[in-house]
Amino acid sequence: MTLKENLIKQCNAFALERKSHIDLQLKDIKEALFEEMKSSAGDKHETARAMLQMEREKVGNQFKEVEEMFQTLNKIDVSTPATIVHLGSIVFTTKANYFIAISAGKIEVKDDIFYAISSRTPIAKLLMSKQVGNEITFRGNTFIISKIV
Numbered sequence: 001m002t003l004k005e006n007l008i009k010q011c012n013a014f015a016l017e018r019k020s021h022i023d024l025q026l027k028d029i030k031e032a033l034f035e036e037m038k039s040s041a042g043d044k045h046e047t048a049r050a051m052l053q054m055e056r057e058k059v060g061n062q063f064k065e066v067e068e069m070f071q072t073l074n075k076i077d078v079s080t081p082a083t084i085v086h087l088g089s090i091v092f093t094t095k096a097n098y099f100i101a102i103s104a105g106k107i108e109v110k111d112d113i114f115y116a117i118s119s120r121t122p123i124a125k126l127l128m129s130k131q132v133g134n135e136i137t138f139r140g141n142t143f144i145i146s147k148i149v
Helices: 003-038 043-075 122-127
Strands: 090-093 097-101 105-109 112-118 135-138 141-148
Touching: 003 043, 003 090, 003 097, 003 105, 003 112, 097 122, 112 122, 122 135
Parallel strands: 097 112
Antiparallel strands: 090 097, 090 141, 105 112, 135 141
């Protein structure tokens, strides 16, 4: 398994875990709504139903975000060599290593640490379209791109 395939696999696992957590939240909200529907009418029950509806909408938005994660990961071509930073690039710098994919945080592969970041994050926006040797300054830290995979 290549480094990029390994990173994609770990990002998929992260997204699956989030989806599983969201599925449980949705199930709990549906059960609570069903119980509230059986309860008698009144301001207290109307407020509880409204709160549950708002929570269901919030969790629904989180579900959409996870679906977008899977779509993003499916767009990544593992076979295309990279000379400039783009979606799916693994970027080695003098400060840290980044995988431009989804925001999944710190990922360890063998002895190396990578930060899986979305292409919409501020650091990724600075890295996009850069090449090996380019210098980047982010939050007062300057670093150089040493390798792109």
